[in-house]
Amino acid sequence: MSGPAIIRHLIAHDAAMLTLLSQMESSAANVIVGKKKAGAALPVIAIRLVSGTELNTLAMNEGKRLRTQRVQVMVHGKTARQVLQLLEAVLVACPNTRGTLNGIKVDSILPDGEGPDFSDPDAEVFEQSRDFIVRWNATA
Secondary structure, three states, rough: HHHHHHHHHHHHHHHHHHHHHOOOOOOOHHHHEEOOOOOOOEEEEEEEEEEEEEEOOOOOOOEEEEEEEEEEEEEEOHHHHHHHHHHHHHHOOOOOOEEEEEOOEEEEEEEEEEEOOEEEEEOEEEEEEEEEEEEEEEEE
């Protein structure tokens, strides 16, 4: 499991997000871990790892280690309005939380800021990102 996989699980299983994607003629299949492929039908929500660390201990041999990853959620849309709607839905789908998600003990998920907006109106592509800090217990 990874931070991007945890965030993808939350987004792809959120009822409000699925409804919004459906209204935009899209689906959870367009919520991906990795980079958006060239020519992919929009909107696409691409989730990527920015950086990560492990809690260092003296022994470094515990069965589980606390992992921390900064995860970027990049929304690619047909319009600036579509991107803003999806970014708001991403924030709702990934609340400040802790608990067991998809069988993984998550210590915390916290928002970590927004990225700049990019656009190419001629190509009808608009993009913006939101970052999260994800902490979970990973099996060594």
